[in-house]
Amino acid sequence: MQTPDWIAVDWGTSNLRVWLMREDGTPIAARTGDRGMNSLTRDGFEPALLELVSDDLPSTGPVPVIVCGMAGSRQGWAEAPYRAVPCPPPGLAEATAVQTADPRLSVRILPGIKQDKPADVMRGEETQIAGALQLRPGFDGVICLPGTHTKWAHVSAGEVVSFRTFMTGEIFALLAKSSVLRHSVDTDGWDDAAFADAVSDGMSRSTPLSADLFSLRAEALLHDLSPARAHARLSGLLIGLELAGARPYWLGQEIAICGSGGLSRAYAAALKAQGAETHILDAEETTLAGLTAAYRSQKEPST
Amino acid sequence: MQTPDWIAVDWGTSNLRVWLMREDGTPIAARTGDRGMNSLTRDGFEPALLELVSDDLPSTGPVPVIVCGMAGSRQGWAEAPYRAVPCPPPGLAEATAVQTADPRLSVRILPGIKQDKPADVMRGEETQIAGALQLRPGFDGVICLPGTHTKWAHVSAGEVVSFRTFMTGEIFALLAKSSVLRHSVDTDGWDDAAFADAVSDGMSRSTPLSADLFSLRAEALLHDLSPARAHARLSGLLIGLELAGARPYWLGQEIAICGSGGLSRAYAAALKAQGAETHILDAEETTLAGLTAAYRSQKEPST
Numbered sequence A, B: 001m002q003t004p005d006w007i008a009v010d011w012g013t014s015n016l017r018v019w020l021m022r023e024d025g026t027p028i029a030a031r032t033g034d035r036g037m038n039s040l041t042r043d044g045f046e047p048a049l050l051e052l053v054s055d056d057l058p059s060t061g062p063v064p065v066i067v068c069g070m071a072g073s074r075q076g077w078a079e080a081p082y083r084a085v086p087c088p089p090p091g092l093a094e095a096t097a098v099q100t101a102d103p104r105l106s107v108r109i110l111p112g113i114k115q116d117k118p119a120d121v122m123r124g125e126e127t128q129i130a131g132a133l134q135l136r137p138g139f140d141g142v143i144c145l146p147g148t149h150t151k152w153a154h155v156s157a158g159e160v161v162s163f164r165t166f167m168t169g170e171i172f173a174l175l176a177k178s179s180v181l182r183h184s185v186d187t188d189g190w191d192d193a194a195f196a197d198a199v200s201d202g203m204s205r206s207t208p209l210s211a212d213l214f215s216l217r218a219e220a221l222l223h224d225l226s227p228a229r230a231h232a233r234l235s236g237l238l239i240g241l242e243l244a245g246a247r248p249y250w251l252g253q254e255i256a257i258c259g260s261g262g263l264s265r266a267y268a269a270a271l272k273a274q275g276a277e278t279h280i281l282d283a284e285e286t287t288l289a290g291l292t293a294a295y296r297s298q299k300e301p302s303t
Helices: A042-054 A124-137 A167-180 A192-203 A207-223 A225-246 A261-273 A283-297 B042-056 B125-135 B168-176 B192-203 B209-223 B227-245 B261-273 B283-295
Strands: A004-013 A016-021 A027-033 A063-069 A096-097 A105-111 A113-115 A120-121 A140-143 A150-156 A159-166 A255-259 A276-280 B006-011 B016-021 B029-033 B063-069 B097-099 B107-111 B111-115 B119-123 B140-146 B150-156 B157-167 B256-261 B277-280
Touching: A004 A042, A004 A283, A016 A042, A016 A283, A027 A042, A027 B125, A042 A105, A063 A124, A063 A283, A113 A159, A113 B209, A120 B209, A124 A140, A124 A150, A124 A276, A124 A283, A124 B029, A140 A167, A150 B227, A159 B006, A159 B209, A167 A225, A167 B209, A192 A261, A207 A225, A207 B111, A207 B119, A207 B157, A207 B168, A207 B227, A225 B209, A255 A261, A255 A283, A255 B063, A261 A276, A276 A283, B006 B042, B006 B283, B016 B042, B016 B283, B029 B042, B029 B140, B042 B107, B063 B125, B063 B283, B097 B277, B111 B157, B119 B157, B125 B140, B125 B150, B125 B256, B125 B277, B125 B283, B168 B227, B192 B209, B209 B227, B227 B261, B256 B261, B256 B283, B261 B277, B277 B283
Parallel strands: A004 A063, A063 A105, A140 A255, A255 A276, B006 B063, B063 B107, B140 B256, B256 B277
Antiparallel strands: A004 A016, A016 A027, A096 A105, A113 A120, A140 A150, A150 A159, B006 B016, B016 B029, B097 B107, B111 B119, B140 B150, B150 B157
16 A cells, blocks of 8 residues: 555544545545544553554654644643634644654644633634635635534634534433433434424524423323434424524524534534525545645645 | 331332331331332332331231332333323322232322323322422412422412423533533532522523533633532523523412422522522422322322
8 A cells, every 4th residue: 555645633532533645635545443532641642543554654754643633632642732713723833743652753733722702612623624714715604513512613714713612412412312311212213394393492582492302201101202203303402502592603604514414414404494505514524624734734835 | 116007108210218107197217228210120119118118017907108209100110190280189099009919018109190282291299299288288389399300380279280391400410420511510519609690691592502511611621610610500501591491380470499408499599580489398398298198188088
């Protein structure tokens, strides 16, 4: 196999993703591991990375490794201090260099972004935002990055102006898997109409949300609510609540959604019902575009 | 020790509470066990009860045992089918008798209450409502029973007219113990002012709730938010959201709160900030009053 010119790494809380890259920004191979930040002490990051790439490293000269995500947190490989909004997505000039035992590696970790008020932080999404700006040059509007902690970011003139993080995905997972609703929800099932109704209920200002949630259990006990409909309704209630709170972000804006397929489509459907059109960007492609932009930023003066 | 005339049992999902009772309704002794419904198969209930009371049973004649709670669910000791609202809290006439291997026991399980629309169910709280009506004869208003699944019940003319269950307590516990907020929240700490502010935020129609929740994490990372304040704020945001949804229940009503000390006081404080006065009833005393009312209902014609 071809030797990589550089290596792109997205190192999250519970797993990591590595791409062996050509100089021109095309991937030679992609690999995924389960050694996320949460499972590692500081000394564990280099071995975890080598486990995935050691056989592919050239013996001559160090290979640049560009890392984004939680590896740059205080509990990570090396702290890459946050940049503060408003700012462009950070590039290599702001990255933290990491000393490695293996001389074949030259590792740099990209910083996350912080916001003073309302207090908020991101690590990894800033690189996806950089990628979105590569894929859609001149984008001006809001980028929604759905996930465990969904981010909504205002982007204008190449800068992240402000952002908010919604715990919707984590709350959904806790309710679906660890609450009394686990008996009533099948996360493999879905129902478009139930989702749409629930989004509307979740957005409504008079909805008793945590009572509507319990009703999923009671509907299953009393009226045989199907686990697939319960799943769609649970998702819809929580996304509806988020969209109501995030309205100042998306109302009247150009909206890009960057996330995994099913979740992105759910957000797009919910926003469309509110009259808001969206563009969906592939999450992996966007991450890679952001890491590639960072890799190139060491060679080109920024404009 | 004195032999009990009858035995009162509150059998919940994760534990059970047993009182050895005198004929006149005063307890001789109270015992708590951890053999809740979730840890038992159908055959396990009788041994679990005997473990707590066997030494105290008289050899002559069976002792009446009155049970409320999840032991009456389909997965419990024996199903005690729900009564439907509007209805008075069920008494012994509606109870399900259970055959026991031990001839010293005469067990009856009180039914729960169901509501068709919005779909809802309770098991155990109906007996607390019966107790509240004993402690406050002629009560007309709303009874709030805070807990894992907080109930709000409209009670009028001795009947439960309607009710709603809010998952606030379960959502709080999942967020405080199992989400990213576990790093930032100390459930042993508290801050009255932070709670009051958060209730107000949680009730506000424009609050991005799941973003305000994540801000607890970001505030801890960026601004050293104390874990005690984070606890009070998490609790306040969720109780505020509940009070906004439950407003049709409590607005302009006489309000009784029946729950554990700290949680009841938090609800009372939150409601007081909205101009609503409350009476707090002791949860254990109320449960016992309800079970005693059921015990007596076998002897007295209902009025």
